[in-house]
Amino acid sequence: RQLLEDNRARHTSDAKRYREIYGFDLEDTSIYDLVLETDAQTPQALAERILARVRELFPEEAAR
Numbered sequence: 815r816q817l818l819e820d821n822r823a824r825h826t827s828d829a830k831r832y833r834e835i836y837g838f839d840l841e842d843t844s845i846y847d848l849v850l851e852t853d854a855q856t857p858q859a860l861a862e863r864i865l866a867r868v869r870e871l872f873p874e875e876a877a878r
Contacts, residue, residue: 825840828840829841847867847871848863848864848867850863850864
């Protein structure tokens with residue numbers, strides 16, 4: 815439990831620092847091509863999702 819609380823506090827501190835210094839919102843994931851929730855995923859499933867997204871973004875390269 816303490817570890818989760820420490821992790822949340824660190825994330826809050828990091829988010830504040832990034833917002834103040836860089837003007838970047840850590841909660842805004844719209845800038846990313848792919849966001850993976852890894853809690854209940856196998857490495858194989860994650861790899862498949864990554865490859866599927868790469869094929870979407872670069873269909874010419876995937877066809878090679």
